[in-house]
Amino acid sequence: MLLETRNLTKRFPGVVALKNVCFGLKAGEIHALCGENGAGKSTLIKLLSGIHPHGSYEGELLVDGSVAEFKSIRDSEAQGIAVITQEFALVDELSVAENIFLGREPRLGWRIDWHKLRRRSAELLAEFGLPLSPDTLVGDLGVGHKQLVEIVRAMDKKSRVLVLDEPTAALTEQEVAVLLKHLRRLRSQGTACIYISHKLDEVFAICDRITVLRDGASITTLTTREATIPQVIKNMVGREITDLFPRKPSTTDRSAEKPVLTVRGLDVAPDKGTKAFLRGLDFELRPGEVLGFGGLMGAGRTELLMHIFGAWGSRICGDVSLRGEDYAKPQPRDSIRRGLVLVSEDRKRYGLVLGQDIGFNFSLSSLKSFSGFGGRIDTSAEYARNQHFFDSLRVKAPNQQARAGGLSGGNQQKIVIGKALMTEPTVVMLDEPTRGIDVGAKLEVYELINRLTAEGKAVILVSSELPELMGMSDRIIMLCEGKIGGVFNRAEFTQEKLLAAAMGKSSSAAA
Amino acid sequence: MNARVLLKSLSMPIALALIVAFFALREPAFLGARNLTQLIIEFSIIGTLALGMFMILLTGQIDLSVGSGVGLIGGIAAVLVFHEGWSAPAAMGAGLVAALVLWALMGTLIVKQRIPSFIITLGGLLIFKGIFWKVISSATVPVSRGDEENLFSLLTTYYLPANIGLGLAFATSLVLGWLVWRAREKRIDYRLPVNSTGRETLFWVVKSAAIFGLVVVCNNFRGVPLSLLILGATGVVVYFLTKHTPFGRYLYAIGGNEEAAVLSGIAVNRVMIGAYVLMGVTVAITGFMSTAYIGSSTTTVGDLLELDAIAACVIGGTALKGGRGTVLGVLFGALIMTALLNGMGLLGVEPEIKYIARGLVLVLAVWLDVKLSRS
Amino acid sequence: MNARVLLKSLSMPIALALIVAFFALREPAFLGARNLTQLIIEFSIIGTLALGMFMILLTGQIDLSVGSGVGLIGGIAAVLVFHEGWSAPAAMGAGLVAALVLWALMGTLIVKQRIPSFIITLGGLLIFKGIFWKVISSATVPVSRGDEENLFSLLTTYYLPANIGLGLAFATSLVLGWLVWRAREKRIDYRLPVNSTGRETLFWVVKSAAIFGLVVVCNNFRGVPLSLLILGATGVVVYFLTKHTPFGRYLYAIGGNEEAAVLSGIAVNRVMIGAYVLMGVTVAITGFMSTAYIGSSTTTVGDLLELDAIAACVIGGTALKGGRGTVLGVLFGALIMTALLNGMGLLGVEPEIKYIARGLVLVLAVWLDVKLSRS
Amino acid sequence: SKGKPVIGLSLDTLKEERWQRDRDTFVARAKELGAEVIVQSANSDDTKQTRDIESLISRGVDVLVVVPHNGSAVSRAMKSAKEANIPVISYDRLILNSPVSYYLTFDNVKVGEAQAQYVVERLPKDRPARIVRIYGAPTDNNAKMFKEGQDNILNPLIKAGKIEVVFEDWALDWKPDVAKKIMNAAITKAGTNIDAVVASNDGTAGGAIQALREEGLAGKIIVTGQDADLAACQRIQGGTQAMTVYKPLKNLATRAADVAVAVVKGEKIETAAELDNGAVKVPSIFEKIISVDKDNLQSTVVADGFHSAESLK
Numbered sequence A: 001m002l003l004e005t006r007n008l009t010k011r012f013p014g015v016v017a018l019k020n021v022c023f024g025l026k027a028g029e030i031h032a033l034c035g036e037n038g039a040g041k042s043t044l045i046k047l048l049s050g051i052h053p054h055g056s057y058e059g060e061l062l063v064d065g066s067v068a069e070f071k072s073i074r075d076s077e078a079q080g081i082a083v084i085t086q087e088f089a090l091v092d093e094l095s096v097a098e099n100i101f102l103g104r105e106p107r108l109g110w111r112i113d114w115h116k117l118r119r120r121s122a123e124l125l126a127e128f129g130l131p132l133s134p135d136t137l138v139g140d141l142g143v144g145h146k147q148l149v150e151i152v153r154a155m156d157k158k159s160r161v162l163v164l165d166e167p168t169a170a171l172t173e174q175e176v177a178v179l180l181k182h183l184r185r186l187r188s189q190g191t192a193c194i195y196i197s198h199k200l201d202e203v204f205a206i207c208d209r210i211t212v213l214r215d216g217a218s219i220t221t222l223t224t225r226e227a228t229i230p231q232v233i234k235n236m237v238g239r240e241i242t243d244l245f246p247r248k249p250s251t252t253d254r255s256a257e258k259p260v261l262t263v264r265g266l267d268v269a270p271d272k273g274t275k276a277f278l279r280g281l282d283f284e285l286r287p288g289e290v291l292g293f294g295g296l297m298g299a300g301r302t303e304l305l306m307h308i309f310g311a312w313g314s315r316i317c318g319d320v321s322l323r324g325e326d327y328a329k330p331q332p333r334d335s336i337r338r339g340l341v342l343v344s345e346d347r348k349r350y351g352l353v354l355g356q357d358i359g360f361n362f363s364l365s366s367l368k369s370f371s372g373f374g375g376r377i378d379t380s381a382e383y384a385r386n387q388h389f390f391d392s393l394r395v396k397a398p399n400q401q402a403r404a405g406g407l408s409g410g411n412q413q414k415i416v417i418g419k420a421l422m423t424e425p426t427v428v429m430l431d432e433p434t435r436g437i438d439v440g441a442k443l444e445v446y447e448l449i450n451r452l453t454a455e456g457k458a459v460i461l462v463s464s465e466l467p468e469l470m471g472m473s474d475r476i477i478m479l480c481e482g483k484i485g486g487v488f489n490r491a492e493f494t495q496e497k498l499l500a501a502a503m504g505k506s507s508s509a510a511a
Numbered sequence B, C: 001m002n003a004r005v006l007l008k009s010l011s012m013p014i015a016l017a018l019i020v021a022f023f024a025l026r027e028p029a030f031l032g033a034r035n036l037t038q039l040i041i042e043f044s045i046i047g048t049l050a051l052g053m054f055m056i057l058l059t060g061q062i063d064l065s066v067g068s069g070v071g072l073i074g075g076i077a078a079v080l081v082f083h084e085g086w087s088a089p090a091a092m093g094a095g096l097v098a099a100l101v102l103w104a105l106m107g108t109l110i111v112k113q114r115i116p117s118f119i120i121t122l123g124g125l126l127i128f129k130g131i132f133w134k135v136i137s138s139a140t141v142p143v144s145r146g147d148e149e150n151l152f153s154l155l156t157t158y159y160l161p162a163n164i165g166l167g168l169a170f171a172t173s174l175v176l177g178w179l180v181w182r183a184r185e186k187r188i189d190y191r192l193p194v195n196s197t198g199r200e201t202l203f204w205v206v207k208s209a210a211i212f213g214l215v216v217v218c219n220n221f222r223g224v225p226l227s228l229l230i231l232g233a234t235g236v237v238v239y240f241l242t243k244h245t246p247f248g249r250y251l252y253a254i255g256g257n258e259e260a261a262v263l264s265g266i267a268v269n270r271v272m273i274g275a276y277v278l279m280g281v282t283v284a285i286t287g288f289m290s291t292a293y294i295g296s297s298t299t300t301v302g303d304l305l306e307l308d309a310i311a312a313c314v315i316g317g318t319a320l321k322g323g324r325g326t327v328l329g330v331l332f333g334a335l336i337m338t339a340l341l342n343g344m345g346l347l348g349v350e351p352e353i354k355y356i357a358r359g360l361v362l363v364l365a366v367w368l369d370v371k372l373s374r375s
Numbered sequence D: 001s002k003g004k005p006v007i008g009l010s011l012d013t014l015k016e017e018r019w020q021r022d023r024d025t026f027v028a029r030a031k032e033l034g035a036e037v038i039v040q041s042a043n044s045d046d047t048k049q050t051r052d053i054e055s056l057i058s059r060g061v062d063v064l065v066v067v068p069h070n071g072s073a074v075s076r077a078m079k080s081a082k083e084a085n086i087p088v089i090s091y092d093r094l095i096l097n098s099p100v101s102y103y104l105t106f107d108n109v110k111v112g113e114a115q116a117q118y119v120v121e122r123l124p125k126d127r128p129a130r131i132v133r134i135y136g137a138p139t140d141n142n143a144k145m146f147k148e149g150q151d152n153i154l155n156p157l158i159k160a161g162k163i164e165v166v167f168e169d170w171a172l173d174w175k176p177d178v179a180k181k182i183m184n185a186a187i188t189k190a191g192t193n194i195d196a197v198v199a200s201n202d203g204t205a206g207g208a209i210q211a212l213r214e215e216g217l218a219g220k221i222i223v224t225g226q227d228a229d230l231a232a233c234q235r236i237q238g239g240t241q242a243m244t245v246y247k248p249l250k251n252l253a254t255r256a257a258d259v260a261v262a263v264v265k266g267e268k269i270e271t272a273a274e275l276d277n278g279a280v281k282v283p284s285i286f287e288k289i290i291s292v293d294k295d296n297l298q299s300t301v302v303a304d305g306f307h308s309a310e311s312l313k
């Protein structure tokens, strides 16, 4: 075994994140880690890479059959282990080239060998087909490109073991394909790889073996060739899941009802005086409807949602109206007051106050509804309401006093969703709501969407996963470079059509 | 784990007790009624300012201008009383208005123009000092004309009559009891865990005893100083604001993650300007008290007070990067600072040693806090 | 867009030019060789310290202790020379060692114990001040015995002979030319856009002319001050470090995203301690220069210098939250500060107005920076 | 009551040599008289001085001896002293607008006069002389009195056009570095043909001389001072400073200790003069001052044991 763990146990205050985990990585294999949110996947790889140093866990970690005691990530890198963590490890203030070589700059004596640095990174970028200049500041890149820069960096470390924690969460299908191609190449060159993803089709496309974690314990290790997706899911969640996208379009006919959100001729620029980024957007949203937005990375879906919500961009022209009322100067506060909420795709940055507890985050947008005389918050009422959401969203944490920062990615996502729902909105905009959450939790989100629409609420769903988008939307609008590339009713959904629209080669144009 | 939590919650009382014990042993007069009264007055001044600073720090900002602001606002009121012949309340009202305007302005610049608060308030420090000296013409301006007393001069020289002090203690202890009881009922209503009645009563008795003890000590000298009442009122208001209102929650949220606060529908700009305006109010109150304390406005009033206020907050467990801290902690921090300064003053410690001791206590306190809160 | 970039890159030269013009009009002596030489010496002192502060700010930390550190280290050297009869180089060596030890210690506490630098260095401010006064017994300790000159006292009183100054200017301008030319070749290699040869030459001629002009002006008085050379050397070292070595890039990386730096395998602790050690070195150099400037170590040496250093960095576009800033900007910032202080001193401006002007310039400069860099 | 008299000594600052000497002499003398002294130094901060005095009262001192940072800013503390029935002696600097039992000082106006007189006697008579004036801390009442003394001598000559003041400024808190910057500005503005610098004390003189030294002018221009600090006496010996005003601190401090103990014992002290401080007429004692230059350095400062001959070499 190249890398092996024996009875690894890792405790956090109030949580046992890993329980006697046994895991082995063979040379030259791609080995997937699967499990629900909070199962302990990220924790496991943090131990393997020295981010949680030796001494902070029980059990043994072996490299090439001998016990390794990593004090920091430097020690694991010295042993040829490279990691891409779930959170970005990039410095916005430095250039792409500098980020790729951060911590291992080529040197000329004391100095950095700028020449080599730039040349090598230009080559690497070209190899990955990334149209980026090595001199671009990373801060100017979008999420997807950042992810790719991280991957380029890790790949270039020429390590024996490459660990990727949800590397494709922010990538488009094409980019995923490129990534998988490179992983296969590395495997053929003898590099072993640990691959974490909630996208099981990816896992099945590339991995040799799959280890499933559940509640911190290693449940089983399967050989991919002999396994099936339902089997993996069953191991993950401990029960059978049959219908992956249980969209139940609302039964009551609401086509006669007035749209709750109308957007007409909308042009938006990132800043005053800059060029429009979103152009000529026209659509409406009816009660009980799920309107999906798809598109390639950078198509402007996030920008659109953020703009309607009032957090981004400067409107050049066009009108937005909410429940028939003109909404010209959007502000997050006003939006929430008018029943429009947004669940952002970047929960760490825009969603949570990580240092505060779960309850604090749940009620943050709804405090006014708990305050009575003199603005005093009725803490008991607040507590009860929080508990309701805590229970109904099945948050995996000891109690609502647990710190939000200590939760796994998926559970954090639930907190953000809960916060939005607590404001009792009529229009819910979900930006990649299932990004990084496990199958079970995804199902819960889908059911939530169904429940919302059944109550007559309207949902906008942004997703980069076409199956999800098609499975859950009543209607889909594909965006392409800030413009509408095509509008499709449920009956017309096919991957081909949608993709063509996303790339601006739309033939159809439903109204 | 539990032991550590207990230790952490007791670390400040213990530190305070150690400091008090040290000085009491070295100089019995430290615990004398007269000195304790002095200490309380000094505590009221630093504590009030620290409470304002606390709200600013919660949002992750800072305010370096409060020391010279204290000088300026006290100076404005003194000049109006002494040179212009205004009545004390009117003059103090004018000072308060000036403070509100200045701090609203600084808050607006920080929030709307996105200039770091460190810079704006450092600029404020310099500018206010300059204006201050202009206002009092670098001279010494008494807080009252002749030898008469007015509301201004009484701020730090008026003591409550003994009976009123006792009455207040009684009332406070009753209110405390009622609040505890009500909170308990509510918790029971919502099926939350509660302390046993015995324990709850014990806590209440201990707290009430402390309050009565304090009043009795003060009565041994001249009575409860008015300034303590001012601090108490400020403390209650800030406690209520930060603990029980959306505004207070927003302060924590902004300090924790400003972007998330915006997207959660918090009017971040308005809340932050609000925090600065409240800071302005405490600056004004502190300005009146500390000017009254030395009886006149002179060029050095308020010097370095910003550091004392920040130190009090930080010693009391408020995080400089925002999002963490409590009113009780801040008051403890201020008390520790004051006890230290007062004790060293009483012993006639040389200025050199005073500086070193202040530095050491600051570092030690924060180090302890870091050690104990690391989980 | 382009106009804005140009404006931004020119904003500091323009601000400087405006300040210079203002004072020159009010008082022609401002541009006299004598005053410019004075200004250069004052600039060297603030500039050197600001360069050290710059590296600390890059990492997102701060150092409030440098002012009292400057006093302390200068004081140690002065006491060793005057009271103990050490030779100046030995005494300065001892001072340097003391600085290295103290700053390594502070850096370690900040990094290893995770105590915020604001607190550690605020503690340092107080502690160093106390030790400083103890060291010099709150007296005045000359930097040399009797009226003799030594290396220490010469730091701010030695001027290079005219020819050497010119020779240096010549050499600098040649090196500059070579660097520009080499950089251009490289850019062509990489197919990056380059300026036309004519333009590049023009820039080089302008810069060289400025250097020669400076030397000629200095020679009109007594020659290029030694202290400018010290600043120059420090500047070159810091420039090289921050621009061209991994250490320097790590400073930016840590300030930009500390977690990412850790995950990239950067020895964050070691780099940060390194930054504090380098800060210690510049504190020592500044300590020697500013003590030599007054001719003796007195209790007020270094007072508020930390604020000047921070202000210079911030005016020069260094971000307080880390990750952004350049050496050239810092030097410009220091020059603006010095010109302002010197000019006001020359006009005999009242202290009140001095405070107000300093505050306003600080706020204005940062406001401009914020305005112009918002894209 | 308790047998041993306890004296509280509240100083503005100890950051100048003279005040350390005042303290040492005072404490030594008090000991001789069987009294205990508690010393406080306020670091040039009025609020701190108020606190210091409050502390001394809390400790139950029998008498207070105060060197105010700012004579009119200690009124509140004086009130506390009065309420606690503790007599106050104002030392060197006068406490204004408050009841004070005694005031011991050197004649501050005379100090200023001595400084100016020394300069005037040595200025060129054939042309208008050019002088620079560096005043003390604007917050120090003494500084104003020094200036008043200097004005007494200089103003008539200035009016008559015989003296031109080419630059003048106040040195905040008596800081030497401020004085140096003032001197630099003066030279820049007025050139090097300056005949004299009337600096108000030795600290500021030191700052000014540093500027002159860098200009190569040290020793060529008359510089005055006051306090006979060691560094200043060395400069006088070396020729870079012309004069200082020697205030036999020993006399003042000893006398003050005597008075303090006498007050505690309830004895009456004879005083020759009275000064109006705005509230009361304060019985005052003036110690003599001596104008010192190179010629009489040995016979005054050294002979008095103020500095050893050794230390001046």
Ligand SMILES: Nc1ncnc2c1ncn2[C@@H]1O[C@H](COP(=O)(O)OP(=O)(O)OP(=O)(O)O)[C@@H](O)[C@H]1O
Residues within 6 Å of the ligand: A012, A013, A015, A016, A017, A035, A036, A037, A038, A039, A040, A041, A042, A043, A044, A086, A396, A405, A406, A407, A408, A409, A410, A411, A436, A437, A438
């Ligand atoms: N730093 C921490 N402090 C406290 N608890 C933590 C910390 N890191 C992880 N945990 C807990 O450990 C458990 C495992 O978390 P981990 O991040 O490994 O899950 P994961 O399998 O990667 O989930 P996801 O798919 O959501 O990323 C969770 O319950 C989480 O709350």
Ligand SMILES: Nc1ncnc2c1ncn2[C@@H]1O[C@H](COP(=O)(O)OP(=O)(O)OP(=O)(O)O)[C@@H](O)[C@H]1O
Residues within 6 Å of the ligand: A140, A141, A142, A143, A144, A170, A270, A295, A296, A297, A298, A299, A300, A301, A302, A303, A312, A345, A464
């Ligand atoms: N806050 C912002 N300010 C300026 N530019 C932005 C901002 N956010 C995103 N951008 C720019 O907008 C482009 C698209 O960003 P992003 O990738 O988030 O788009 P998207 O359509 O939401 O795609 P996806 O949701 O799949 O990531 C990027 O090029 C990015 O640089």
Ligand SMILES: O[C@@H]1[C@@H](O)[C@H](O)OC[C@H]1O
Residues within 6 Å of the ligand: D018, D092, D093, D136, D140, D142, D143, D174, D201, D202, D226, D227
């Ligand atoms: O002796 C001087 C004293 O009288 C004055 O008050 O402060 C400065 C001293 O130099």
Ligand SMILES: [Mg+2]
Residues within 6 Å of the ligand: A041, A042, A043, A086, A165, A408, A409
């Ligand atoms: Mg994870």
Ligand SMILES: [Mg+2]
Residues within 6 Å of the ligand: A301, A302, A303, A345
């Ligand atoms: Mg997006």
